[in-house]
Amino acid sequence: MAGDQTESLTSSTNKESSTTEKVTSSSFQGVGNLIKLLPSGTVFVFEFLSPLLTNYGSCTTLDKNLTGALLILCGFSCCFSTFTDSIEENDKVYYGLATRNGMWLFSGSTSTNLSKYKLKFADFVHAAFSLLVFVVVALLNSDTVSCYYPSLKSNQKNVLMALPVVVGCVASTVFAAFPCTRHGIGYPRSTKTDSGEVRI
Numbered sequence: 001m002a003g004d005q006t007e008s009l010t011s012s013t014n015k016e017s018s019t020t021e022k023v024t025s026s027s028f029q030g031v032g033n034l035i036k037l038l039p040s041g042t043v044f045v046f047e048f049l050s051p052l053l054t055n056y057g058s059c060t061t062l063d064k065n066l067t068g069a070l071l072i073l074c075g076f077s078c079c080f081s082t083f084t085d086s087i088e089e090n091d092k093v094y095y096g097l098a099t100r101n102g103m104w105l106f107s108g109s110t111s112t113n114l115s116k117y118k119l120k121f122a123d124f125v126h127a128a129f130s131l132l133v134f135v136v137v138a139l140l141n142s143d144t145v146s147c148y149y150p151s152l153k154s155n156q157k158n159v160l161m162a163l164p165v166v167v168g169c170v171a172s173t174v175f176a177a178f179p180c181t182r183h184g185i186g187y188p189r190s191t192k193t194d195s196g197e198v199r200i
Contacts, residue, residue, distance in 0.1 A: 042074045042081075043137055050143050057146025067147060071138055078134045082127040083119070084184030087112050095185055098123060122178040129171045136167045 053066045085103055086095045089110050096103040096117070103117035138144060140163065145152055152159070 042077045042134060046070065046074045046134075046138050047141070050138075050141055054143040054147040057143045057150075059147035064147060067144065074138065075131055075134060078130045079127045081184050082130055082182070083123055085117050085182040086184065087114075087117070098182070122180075123182070125174060125178045126180060129174050133167060133171050136164050140164060 049070055050067065053063060053070055055063050059067070083098050084095060085098055086093050087103070087110060088094075089112055092108075094105050094108050094110055096105040096114070098117055098119045100119055102114035105114070139148075
């Protein structure tokens with residue numbers, strides 16, 4: 001009798017442990033997809049140039065136009081990078097752009113079947129949410145806020161603090177539902193060494 005109860009408790013504990021591991025694994029995978037798809041390079045360029053172009057928030061008309069152009073270019077970069085992919089053949093990596101019929105290589109040729117790299121619905125989801133994440137980060141940057149809508153900085157401090165968190169949670173959920181399978185420009189491919197270790 002006591003043995004049955006012990007076995008039942010052990011089985012219940014194992015099930016709970018297994019469920020916890022699955023939830024944890026799923027959460028980390030979602031965060032990993034979010035980090036991978038965040039336009040980090042584009043954000044870095046924007047954060048580096050934004051103080052210079054906005055004159056540290058004290059904008060003239062020219063500063064606003066230049067900052068607007070930077071926002072458009074960086075936004076385009078976020079979208080464009082999600083539609084790029086790469087293949088590896090004979091220890092050489094070929095980059096290309098996903099199209100309706102397959103992947104169009106930027107240079108070179110390969111014997112790999114490129115039709116399996118064609119556009120998918122998930123690519124547009126990734127592009128939209130990558131752009132959304134960038135827009136939230138860029139438009140809520142303190143210099144951008146001071147330049148374009150200074151009243152928001154003093155009156156809507158809660159919005160400035162809460163919105164990035166909300167968008168980040170939504171984006172991470174979407175990226176977990178539509179995991180990224182592309183290795184585009186700016187996202188290095190992982191390769192396996194002879195010992196079986198994954199190397200980036």
